[in-house]
Amino acid sequence: MSDLISSNNPSSFLKKFFGAGIESFESWGRYPKVQNQNEFIPYWLNEAIPYSSPLLAYGLGRSYGDCCLCDNGTIISTRNINRLISFDKEDGIIECDAGISFSDLLEFIVPHGWFLPVTPGTRFVTLGGAIANDVHGKNHHREGTFGRHIIELELLRSDCKSLILSAGNNPEFFNATIGGIGLTGLITKAKIKLKKIHSAFIDAETIRFGNLNDFDKLSRESDSTHEYTVAWLDGSSRGKSFGRGHFIRGNHSEEGALVPGKKNPSITIPCDFPEFFLNRLSIRAFNETYFRKPLANSKIHYSPFFYPLDVLGKWNRIYGKRGFFQYQCVIPETAGIPAIHDLLETGIKLGTGSFLTVLKHFGELKSPGMLSFPMKGYTITMDFPFEKLKSIELIKRLDAITRSAGGRVYTAKDAGSADDLYYSSFNIEKFEKFIDPAFSSNLWRRVKRSRV
Numbered sequence: 001m002s003d004l005i006s007s008n009n010p011s012s013f014l015k016k017f018f019g020a021g022i023e024s025f026e027s028w029g030r031y032p033k034v035q036n037q038n039e040f041i042p043y044w045l046n047e048a049i050p051y052s053s054p055l056l057a058y059g060l061g062r063s064y065g066d067c068c069l070c071d072n073g074t075i076i077s078t079r080n081i082n083r084l085i086s087f088d089k090e091d092g093i094i095e096c097d098a099g100i101s102f103s104d105l106l107e108f109i110v111p112h113g114w115f116l117p118v119t120p121g122t123r124f125v126t127l128g129g130a131i132a133n134d135v136h137g138k139n140h141h142r143e144g145t146f147g148r149h150i151i152e153l154e155l156l157r158s159d160c161k162s163l164i165l166s167a168g169n170n171p172e173f174f175n176a177t178i179g180g181i182g183l184t185g186l187i188t189k190a191k192i193k194l195k196k197i198h199s200a201f202i203d204a205e206t207i208r209f210g211n212l213n214d215f216d217k218l219s220r221e222s223d224s225t226h227e228y229t230v231a232w233l234d235g236s237s238r239g240k241s242f243g244r245g246h247f248i249r250g251n252h253s254e255e256g257a258l259v260p261g262k263k264n265p266s267i268t269i270p271c272d273f274p275e276f277f278l279n280r281l282s283i284r285a286f287n288e289t290y291f292r293k294p295l296a297n298s299k300i301h302y303s304p305f306f307y308p309l310d311v312l313g314k315w316n317r318i319y320g321k322r323g324f325f326q327y328q329c330v331i332p333e334t335a336g337i338p339a340i341h342d343l344l345e346t347g348i349k350l351g352t353g354s355f356l357t358v359l360k361h362f363g364e365l366k367s368p369g370m371l372s373f374p375m376k377g378y379t380i381t382m383d384f385p386f387e388k389l390k391s392i393e394l395i396k397r398l399d400a401i402t403r404s405a406g407g408r409v410y411t412a413k414d415a416g417s418a419d420d421l422y423y424s425s426f427n428i429e430k431f432e433k434f435i436d437p438a439f440s441s442n443l444w445r446r447v448k449r450s451r452v
């Protein structure tokens, strides 16, 4: 049985866009910096108002690179389009506006015994942003990407047409929009299938491992017994300690109350740290201390299990004003652990070493989106302070390893990878047929630059 939670008429829906002004929008990595981005009333919601294209939707700006940025363009901030529209409590089907955050969704669904089918490592993302990057989580080996759980979505195009898309209705447009990095138009709402839970807690276990082969063994064993698996890696150790880390695995618990987590971060970093704060030595010291911390195997609430970084608001300020970049790629099984070894080693030798490094084995469930990132293999993420030319060279070197391994880079994290990695990974010509002519982004212009 569906019950309607709130229903705004179209005119009040349009009004939510009226609050135009000029604002500075940044990505989570704060690199690259952008110029002249306006927040604007999209003209196609009120044809009398001219717009200045290119346009681009912006959720909560939790993408690290430039897929959510639009130099000299117009940002459509979706933060006020955030209604829960309907909820079927029996079957766990929910329909919401695209600007709703995962944090707000969880607060509503957890007490009813439902959970997100797939969640990234922060709950401060919007539904639209999660669809547009077709995000993945610690259960990729069981559930694939978020896009697999979308029943239907609505897409507003700049010609004022609204399209209802699903696997059965205009499937190619649907597949272009899932993982379509906002280029096919504005996702206004979506209906998703949730996951049943009996408790808000996770039976979690953390195991220390000594090298990448041990990670691989643990990961393969755990994929059949655990819904959630991921590893933290020491991103700065060489020699005997190289490739060591913590393997984290968990299942939804059968016991414990259905209580949602805190809505907001406990502490917020008040200002930018000085740039020297994160350097080779401090990053190494952090990794060393973290590796040696006592490990507990216990029942923990879903918040610290899925979203450990969310306790600190604006933690990206730790990198200072220069910002940082996260390199995330996926390496197919055929190239496997040796390529991961090379990526990690390159990050340590050429960069400062990675402050936060995560490794995960992706399963074989096919991603629905034309530009969806995940495929069967290993995905690694490494965070580095941005150091101008040094960082550009580091990205080049990491790209070279990804390229020769037949891997892909992730749109949500990319801030400067080579365009050919997109062309070798995806059918760009096919995807381009679905791009809204009024939409673009810094990432897209970068990918296209050498091709025009």
Ligand SMILES: Cc1cc2nc3c(=O)[nH]c(=O)nc-3n(C[C@H](O)[C@H](O)[C@H](O)COP(=O)(O)OP(=O)(O)OC[C@H]3O[C@@H](n4cnc5c(N)ncnc54)[C@H](O)[C@@H]3O)c2cc1C
Binding pocket: 028, 056, 057, 058, 059, 060, 061, 062, 063, 064, 067, 068, 078, 098, 099, 119, 120, 121, 122, 124, 125, 126, 127, 128, 129, 130, 132, 133, 134, 135, 136, 137, 138, 181, 182, 183, 185, 186, 187, 188, 309, 412, 413, 441
């Ligand atoms: C701490 C942290 C951990 C993370 N962990 C993971 C992880 O484990 N797995 C993972 O996959 N990702 C992860 N991410 C990345 C994050 O999930 C994605 O970047 C996500 O897309 C961000 O959502 P957002 O709402 O902030 O979108 P934004 O970053 O604002 O935008 C992302 C893209 O979506 C488009 N977009 C946004 N809203 C709409 C809309 N309504 N219609 C059309 N297009 C739209 C934008 O144009 C842009 O191209 C993590 C990020 C952080 C900061």
